[in-house]
Amino acid sequence: MMSVETMKNLNLKTVDRSQLVQRSSVRLDPDAPREERLQEFIRQIKNPYCYLDGKTVVKISFSNTDTTMEDCLEHYLRGL
Numbered sequence: 001m002m003s004v005e006t007m008k009n010l011n012l013k014t015v016d017r018s019q020l021v022q023r024s025s026v027r028l029d030p031d032a033p034r035e036e037r038l039q040e041f042i043r044q045i046k047n048p049y050c051y052l053d054g055k056t057v058v059k060i061s062f063s064n065t066d067t068t069m070e071d072c073l074e075h076y077l078r079g080l
Contacts, residue, residue, distance in 0.1 A: 002047065007047045007048070007049045007050065008049050008061065010047070010049065010050045010059065012050075012057055012059050015050060015057060017052065017057060020047070020050060020051050020052045020057065021044065021045050021046050021047070021051050021052065022051070022052045022053075022054075023045070023051050023052065023053045023058070024053070024054075025044070026041060026044045026045055027044070028040055028041060028044075048060075049061070
């Protein structure tokens with residue numbers, strides 16, 4: 001299993017697409033507790049930082065900030 005640092009630092013140009021998991025293949029029990037759903041998501045997706053969405057390789061990263069995604073979306077929507 002890859003370390004977290006290795007997962008975070010995958011290069012999109014050289015990543016082996018055959019090793020990535022399709023996001024749509026992940027199945028979670030909506031009635032399970034949040035913590036259990038998170039653990040199951042990570043178990044199934046294998047690398048939460050880099051996966052496939054259809055034919056597209058998706059790579060995500062997180063900023064070291066107190067601002068939440070909800071805060072960013074609200075700010076964006078207020079600016080429309």
